[in-house]
Each structure stands twice: as C-alpha cells, then as structure tokens.
Amino acid sequence: MRLHSVRTYRSSEQLPREEQLAWKIAAVAYEPVPVDDEVASMIGNRIIDNAAVAAAALARRPVASARAQALAHPFRLGATVFGLPAEERVSPEWAAWANGVAVRELDFHDTFLAADYSHPADNIPPVLAVAQHCGLGGTELLRGIAAAYEVHVALVKGICLHEHKIDHIAHLGPAAAAGIGAALGLPPATIFQAVQQALHVTTTTRQSRKGEISSWKAFAPAFAGKMAVEAVDRAMRGEGAPSPAWEGEDGFIAWLLGGPGAAYRVPLPEPGEPRRAILETYTKEHSAEYQSQALIDLARRLGPRIGDPAKVTSIVIHTSHHTHNVIGTGAGDPQKMDPQASRETLDHSIMYIFAVALEDGGWHHERSYAPERARRPATVALWHKIRTVEDLEWTRRYHSHDPREKAFGGRVVVTLEDGRVIEDELAVADAHPLGRRPFARPDYVRKFRTLAEGIVAPAEQDRFLETVERLPGLQPGELAGLGFRVEPSLLGPPAARGLFDRDGA
Numbered sequence: 001m002r003l004h005s006v007r008t009y010r011s012s013e014q015l016p017r018e019e020q021l022a023w024k025i026a027a028v029a030y031e032p033v034p035v036d037d038e039v040a041s042m043i044g045n046r047i048i049d050n051a052a053v054a055a056a057a058l059a060r061r062p063v064a065s066a067r068a069q070a071l072a073h074p075f076r077l078g079a080t081v082f083g084l085p086a087e088e089r090v091s092p093e094w095a096a097w098a099n100g101v102a103v104r105e106l107d108f109h110d111t112f113l114a115a116d117y118s119h120p121a122d123n124i125p126p127v128l129a130v131a132q133h134c135g136l137g138g139t140e141l142l143r144g145i146a147a148a149y150e151v152h153v154a155l156v157k158g159i160c161l162h163e164h165k166i167d168h169i170a171h172l173g174p175a176a177a178a179g180i181g182a183a184l185g186l187p188p189a190t191i192f193q194a195v196q197q198a199l200h201v202t203t204t205t206r207q208s209r210k211g212e213i214s215s216w217k218a219f220a221p222a223f224a225g226k227m228a229v230e231a232v233d234r235a236m237r238g239e240g241a242p243s244p245a246w247e248g249e250d251g252f253i254a255w256l257l258g259g260p261g262a263a264y265r266v267p268l269p270e271p272g273e274p275r276r277a278i279l280e281t282y283t284k285e286h287s288a289e290y291q292s293q294a295l296i297d298l299a300r301r302l303g304p305r306i307g308d309p310a311k312v313t314s315i316v317i318h319t320s321h322h323t324h325n326v327i328g329t330g331a332g333d334p335q336k337m338d339p340q341a342s343r344e345t346l347d348h349s350i351m352y353i354f355a356v357a358l359e360d361g362g363w364h365h366e367r368s369y370a371p372e373r374a375r376r377p378a379t380v381a382l383w384h385k386i387r388t389v390e391d392l393e394w395t396r397r398y399h400s401h402d403p404r405e406k407a408f409g410g411r412v413v414v415t416l417e418d419g420r421v422i423e424d425e426l427a428v429a430d431a432h433p434l435g436r437r438p439f440a441r442p443d444y445v446r447k448f449r450t451l452a453e454g455i456v457a458p459a460e461q462d463r464f465l466e467t468v469e470r471l472p473g474l475q476p477g478e479l480a481g482l483g484f485r486v487e488p489s490l491l492g493p494p495a496a497r498g499l500f501d502r503d504g505a
Contacts, residue, residue: 148179
C-alpha cells in the first residue's frame, strides 16, 4: 500500500490531474489485477449475505416503494430486481436503487469501521446491475466488486466524514463508480470523471442518521449507487465533472471537511498489488448497528450471571467515542430512549438493544424491533437504567491500525439491587474474523436460508446458491441468476401510488 496525501490546492496552483485523488482511484480501478481465489470466495459470501437480508425485507414498505419506482422504468436489456422473475428487467440505475434499498433496509449486511464507517456491500447492487445490463460475466463482475471494496475501504481508512457531520455515502458514491468502471474496463480518464461526479452528488449531511431516523437511512446508500450508475453513463458520453473534487479551492475538503489547512492520507494499492480489502471487512450476525454486535453477544453471555433483569439498578457501558456518541447516550437524542421510536431509531440505540438482548438472550431481526416489544414496561424500565460513557482506551482500540487490537465492543458494569457488581467485556463480535465463531461460507448459507425461509422457495434457494458457487466462471447472461424470485403474494401490500404511477400502469 502507498499512502497518498490529499489536501486543498488553490486554483492558481493547477494541481496536475495525475496527482488528484480521483485520478489515483481511477488508476486503481483501471488496472486489470487478477482477483485471487480467497477474494472471489468472499465476494460470493457477500452476494449471499446481501440476498439473505434482501429476502427478509422484501415485504417492508420502503422496499416495496423502491421496487415500484424501479418497475416504472422497464428496459429491454436492463437488470433484475430482488423478488421478481429474471425476465422482468428494469433500467440498471433503478435496479441499483431497488436492490440497494432491499439490501440496506434491515441494517444487517457487512461493515467496515476505521476513520469513518461504511457498509461496503452497498457497492454490489450498482456494480451487479450494470454488469447484468451490459452482458458481463463472472470475471468482470468480480473485478468490479473487488475494486469497489478496495476504493471504499481506502476512503474509510483515510478520511473521516462523521466528525464533519457528512453522511458516509460520500465514500460509497465514488467507490461504486470506480467499481462499475473496473467491471466495464473503462479508460482511466472516464473513471476519473465518474468518480468526481459521484462524490459531488452524493455528499449529504448526517441528519439521515440522527434524531428521528426515517426510512431514508435505507434509501441513502441506494441513492449513492444510483448516482454512480448515472455518473458513469455521463462520463462515458465524454462529459466532465467538478474537478479537482476533493482538492479544489471550493471543493470537498476545503468547505465540507477539515478546511483548507487539512491533509488526509489515503492508502491505495501499489501497481500490481492484489485487491484484498474485502477481506478486512466483516458481516453481521445480528440485525443492528455494527457497534452493537459485540455488545449483543456480551449481553447473551451476561444474562445467566445476572439472573432476573428486574434486579438491575444500573448498567454502564464503557466504550469508544464513536459508539458513545452515535448509538449511545452521548448522542443526546431523546428518541433513543423513546418506546414509540421508529425501528431505524431503535437500531441506533445501544441502550434499547442491550436491554432486549439481555432479557431475551439474543436478537431477532423482526421480533426485537416489534412495537409491542419496545413498549413492554419491564423492558422500558431496564432500558432507562442503561447509559454509555466514553473510555479513552476503547476509543484508541477502535481507531487502532493493528487488527489484533482493533475493537468495536466495550466493558459493561452491571450493578444489582443487592449491591453486587458484575463486569465483563468483549472486544469484537463472535462472528468477526477474529471473534469466537468467525463467519465462513456455511454461516452465510445458513443466514440466507434462515432469512429466506417461507419467502424464497427451497428450490429457488438452491438454484441461487448453486449460481454463486459458480461465480468466477459465470458466462455473459448468467449473472441474472444472482437474484431470486418469490411468489407475488409474498412481496407485501402494493406500494402507495407516486409520481411515476400513471393510469393503466
């Protein structure tokens, strides 16, 4: 890896194109580095993971809304949509939109946390949609997804968006554009413009994950993927983009991040270096914000030692700055303690999550968020006894570059009515690559079959998994098999009518 310094330049300095971050990203995407077997296998795992969480979300209103919007844009070549027959194609940017929402709705797929945070599998829907639309095969798809992960992980390692209240899709848009360019084998000059365009139009505020969190949390990454597809199309037609996007005098760093005096260091692979960033990322065993994964496992472990949760007088979670301020009491969001809060808000409340996991001895993607579950008096009482505090050592470990000490959990101190104090800690989730039970292919398959049960027919599950097994050798036209269809009755209530619905549609 080579660290690239990125800072603001005055317009009069005329920063050469080859020195701009967008060009360096384009060069990484353009280079035809072979995808090794371990990376190809992990890409297959993440395709399975995406399909699993999409299956479980198919009937939810945001997913139905996005699917209805996509169906209003049929296309002769096009791409497939989760839940629909493979022959029913829509324009690729709208497939990226619909599938992106399905993948993101339950907050249950992969994650990478460093200087900022991300869900790199959000890159898969736009790259796959374009690959289907353009008749690519497994080799090209693997190259595109590997490149998208490489760029996304590099940006998350090098540039913190959260401290400036910029939503993390500002890293996703450029990564998806780079991945699409890599899959298509586009020249660096084209990818360069698409990456800059994607950054420019996917920079949004973090209010989407603050306060009263709405369904936009699921739509936001899908929006970034859709914009990436459109940015590539525009760049292929010879159109330019705001440049230099990161380094410009009135650009991203100068006005939206650290300011004209700030400098960032982004690690990108050397020429010829294998693209293995996906192996640094990790998926979720539980349908909740990633920083809660280890704490859910810890709650399961603590339950037998605590006994009756009603005997708890207080629970203090000592954790990192990020966990304390994003999903903990440090956020200052009263909504995080509100039994009437939305699912999206409860997903970002470690106080609620820890209380339910402690009472139930685990976590379920639907039952744990049910309104009647959130309003249970005993749960509300326990929930309001929980608070978080920042521990500088956990913050240091959260930001460590050493994977052996990098941590996303915390130390929990439970005080009982009889005065006893029970303490325990857990650094990483059981399913983390360095955890007690690291996820491997059988775990991804089990997650898919569990979440798809009663939704995707067993024969269709088998067909999908068999297609993933052949991923590196899939021929043009076979990529449509990387989705699944369900009976129309399982798609949930029809979406409410919108702008794209016309009489007779």
